[in-house]
Amino acid sequence: MVTLGLIGCGVISDSYLTGAARSALVKMKSVADLRPEAAQAQAEKYGVQAVSIDALLADSEIDIVINLTVPMAHAEVDLRILAAGKHVYSEKPLAASFADGKAVLAEAAKRGLRVGCAPDTFLGAGHQACRAAIDSGRIGRVVNGIATVMSHGMEHWHPNPDFFFQPGGGPILDLGVYYVTNLVQLLGPVASVTALAGKGSETRTITSEPRNGEVIPVNVNTTVNGLLSFASGAQIVLSTSWDVWKHNRLPFELYGSEGSMLVPDPNFFGGSPRISERAGDWQDLSLDGHPFSAANRTLRDGREVADYRIIGLLDMACAIAANRPHRCSGELSLHVLEVLEAFDKSAAEGRHIAITTPCVQPAAVPLGQDEAVFK
Numbered sequence: 001m002v003t004l005g006l007i008g009c010g011v012i013s014d015s016y017l018t019g020a021a022r023s024a025l026v027k028m029k030s031v032a033d034l035r036p037e038a039a040q041a042q043a044e045k046y047g048v049q050a051v052s053i054d055a056l057l058a059d060s061e062i063d064i065v066i067n068l069t070v071p072m073a074h075a076e077v078d079l080r081i082l083a084a085g086k087h088v089y090s091e092k093p094l095a096a097s098f099a100d101g102k103a104v105l106a107e108a109a110k111r112g113l114r115v116g117c118a119p120d121t122f123l124g125a126g127h128q129a130c131r132a133a134i135d136s137g138r139i140g141r142v143v144n145g146i147a148t149v150m151s152h153g154m155e156h157w158h159p160n161p162d163f164f165f166q167p168g169g170g171p172i173l174d175l176g177v178y179y180v181t182n183l184v185q186l187l188g189p190v191a192s193v194t195a196l197a198g199k200g201s202e203t204r205t206i207t208s209e210p211r212n213g214e215v216i217p218v219n220v221n222t223t224v225n226g227l228l229s230f231a232s233g234a235q236i237v238l239s240t241s242w243d244v245w246k247h248n249r250l251p252f253e254l255y256g257s258e259g260s261m262l263v264p265d266p267n268f269f270g271g272s273p274r275i276s277e278r279a280g281d282w283q284d285l286s287l288d289g290h291p292f293s294a295a296n297r298t299l300r301d302g303r304e305v306a307d308y309r310i311i312g313l314l315d316m317a318c319a320i321a322a323n324r325p326h327r328c329s330g331e332l333s334l335h336v337l338e339v340l341e342a343f344d345k346s347a348a349e350g351r352h353i354a355i356t357t358p359c360v361q362p363a364a365v366p367l368g369q370d371e372a373v374f375k
Contacts, residue, residue: 001025001026001027002025002026002027002063002064002317002320002321003026003027003029003061003062003063003064004020004026004027004028004029004062004063004064004065004066004313005028005029005030005031005032005056005057005059005062005064005065005066005086006028006030006031006032006065006066006068007031007032007033007053007056007065007066007067007068007069007077007081008033008066008067008068008069008070008077008091009031009032009033009035009038009039009041009042009068010033010038010068010070010160011158011159012068012091012309013031013042013068014042015307015309015310016066016068016309016310017031017042017045017046017048018046019308019309019310019311020310021046021047023310023314023371024371025314025317025318025371025374025375026064026310026313026314026317028046028048029048029049029059029061029062030048030049030050030051030055030056030059030062031043031046031048031049031050031051031056032050032051032052032053032055032056033053034053036050036052039051053080057080057081057084057086058084062086063086063087063317064086064087064088064089064313064316064317065081065084065086065087065088065089066088066089066090066091066313067081067088067089067090067091068091069091070163070168071093071095071096071163071167071168071169071173071174072096072163072166072167072168074090074091074093074094074095074096074100074168075094075095075096075097075100075101075103075104078090078095078104078107078115079103079104079107082104082107082108082111082113082115083107085111085113086113087113087114087115087116087316087320088104088108088113088114088115088116089115089116089117089118089312089313089316089328090115090116090117090118090333091117091118092117092118092119092173092174092177092178092181092333093117093168093173093177093333093336093337093340094115094117094330094333094334094336094337095168095337096167096168096173097167097168097341098334098337098338098341101333101334101337101338102334104330105330105331105334108330114316114319114320114326114330115329115330115333116312116313116316116326116328116329116330116333117312117328117329117330117332117333118309118312118328119177119178119181119266119267119312119328120308120309120310120311120312120313120315120327120328121178121181121182121266121267121268121269121309122181122182122185122186122266122362123269123292123308123311123312123315123327123328123365124268124269124270124271124292124293124306124308124311125269125270125287125290125291125292125293125306126263126264126268126269126270126271126272126273126287126293126306127182127185127186127263127264127266127269127271127273128290128364128365129273129285129286129287129290130186130254130261130263130264130273130285131185131186131364132290132364133261133273133275133285134186134187134254134256134261135364137258138258138259138275138277139254139255139256139257139258139259139260139261139275139277140256140257140258140259141232141233141234141256141257141258142186142187142232142234142254142255142256143233143234143235143255143256143257144234144235144236144237144254144255145234145235145236145237145252145253145254145255146236146237146239146249146252146253147179147183147236147237147238147239147251147252147253148238148239148240148247148249148250148251148252149171149175149176149178149179149239149240149241149251149267150239150240150241150242150244150247150249151241151242151244152242152243152244152245153165153204153222153242153243154174154242155204155205155206155207155208155216156207156208157208157300158208159208159209159210159211160211161204161206161208161216162216164242165204165216165217165218165219165220165222166219166220167219167220169220170220170221170222170224170242171222171223171224171240171241171242172197172221172224172240172340172343172344173220173340175240175267176224176238176240176340176343177336177340178266178267179238179240179251179252179266180228180238180336180339180340181266181332181333181336182252182263182266183228183230183236184332184335184336184359184361184362185327185361185362186254186263187230187232187234187236187361188230188231188232188359188361189230189231189335189355189358189359189361190228190229190230190231190335190339190355190359191229191230191231191354191355192228192229192342192352192353192354192355193226193227193228193229193339193342193343193346193352193353193355194226194227194229194346194351194352194353195224195225195226195227195342195343195344195346195347196224196225196226196347197221197223197224197225197343197344197347197348198221198222198223198347199218199220199221199222199223199243200222200223200242200243201218201222201243202217202218203215203216203217203218204216204218221344221347222241222242222243223240223241223242223243224239224240224241224343224344224347225237225238225239225240226238226343226346226347228339236254250262251263251264251265251266252264252265252266258277258278259275259276259277259278259280260275260276261273261274261275261276261285262274262275262282268305268306268307269292269293269305269306269307269308269311270287270292270293270294270295270305270306271305271306272284273285289367289368290365290367291365291367291368291369291370291371291372291373292306292308292311292370293306294306296308308370311371311374312326312327312328313328314371314374315327315328315374316328317374318374318375319374322375325360325363327362327363327365328362329362331357331358331359331360332359332360332362334357335355335357335358335359338355338356338357339355342355
């Protein structure tokens with residue numbers, strides 16, 4: 001049993017604490033936050049203990065620390081965790097900048113520690129079924145595709161949405177990360193990025209409680225459109241925006257030499273992937289045997305989805321014990337971070353940006369029964 005600590009008790013911590021509570025592989029011992037009252041509330045809700053950050057890092061029983069702080073603090077907190085001699089698993093993105101992400105991985109390598117990072121949604125049944133179909137050649141060589149993530153932002157539901165509109169946030173880092181990570185696990189590493197970017201407004205008005213009516217500044221691009229060129233030769237268009245009230249585009253389509261594929265929303269683990277071989281009718285891809293497929297969460301709009309956030313950490317814990325690579329690795333996350341940062345860089349400089357970081361395509365998840373597949 002691997003013992004966990006968690007730093008950062010904001011909205012996303014519920015998903016991690018729920019996931020840890022239902023796992024037989026890990027045990028959540030302590031939570032901490034700069035706001036002691038936030039840590040205490042989560043501790044009481046989930047039956048763990050609330051401690052200071054220093055006390056959590058000094059606890060010799062804790063093996064892995066989950067970092068759920070705001071993006072601008074990810075690298076600083078990761079470095080503190082590593083300095084305490086503990087493995088770290090971070091919420092996405094790995095850091096607010098590629099340079100900071102490199103510093104985190106360099107420190108981990110120096111200390112012989114592991115770095116893991118969300119998103120882990122690509123480990124879910126919907127995306128692994130797509131991976132299996134691509135690996136078996138059902139749509140041939142993927143030539144091109146389109147991925148879309150669009151909405152009108154986060155200020156209408158998140159109680160403290162400021163960080164979404166500051167460096168380290170924005171649609172490309174906050175949501176594009178799911179798409180790019182899934183594309184890398186499906187197609188392999190990215191070779192270059194070309195993009196255009198802008199923002200629809202210099203300010204946003206919060207309409208969620210308790211800050212309804214408060215105006216906050218926008219200091220990131222909120223519409224980013226780019227072309228990713230993969231080492232495999234595939235070309236994928238990615239459109240991300242928080243300036244769209246409504247649209248009717250699918251999340252993800254891939255087009256291969258022998259057919260086409262509709263990939264589920266990579267923000268979730270399940271979904272209903274579909275495939276057309278050559279000009280044939282669309283057929284559902286079977287999820288039979290793929291773990292992490294059952295719906296277990298109801299969204300604000302009433303949809304039922306599969307939500308297994310923390311399974312990337314479970315895989316990492318098992319990988320440490322077995323001395324094998326873990327799938328949501330620091331190397332994967334650094335590669336994705338360089339790709340995401342390249343969108344704004346390309347837009348600002350008006351040129352193609354070559355991606356320099358190496359990246360090994362994560363291993364496919366074997367068939368089996370949920371977390372047992374990681375052992």
